[in-house]
Amino acid sequence: MEFIYELLEKEVGKLLSKIKVCENLEEKAELIGKKNLAEHSIRLLKKCDENGVGAGSIFTKLPRKVCDSPSSDYRIIEDLETDDNKYWTEVNIEGKRLGNVRLGEGDVVIEL
Structure with missing residues (x-):
């Protein structure tokens, strides 16, 4: 699972970099939404991992x-x-x- 966490964390980092330089409000809002979704996914996966919830649950x-x-x-x-x-x-x-x-x-x- 660590591979997936790292993958998502890298994506969050890329999105943060894009957000910092973005000047278009619509585009910035979309990037922030994607970042929030990736962070939410990380939290959800960790909660599933901590509680033994898997694909077979x-x-x-x-x-x-x-x-x-x-x-x-x-x-x-x-x-x-x-x-x-x-x-x-x-x-x-x-x-x-x-x-x-x-x-x-x-x-x-x-x-x-």
Whole structure:
């Protein structure tokens, strides 16, 4: 992955050089947009790399909620090896402000 990071960083450097000498506002705006896109791509790739997200990962977009209430959401639970939901427990995630993750329709779950 280092090769790709270096490639993108070099491109950012080239774009910065072009931005510095560019006098046409439209062209400068386009160059800045490309630079921002390359920087965004670097951050996104690093986040994927840090979390083990790869080309083989499965992305699942959550469906529309059945309940139309704004306070209804999806939760991550551990089923404790039973189909009886009275024994299920919500997963506590370290570092989260409320200790858990609340998901909404359209959120994406990534299976590594």
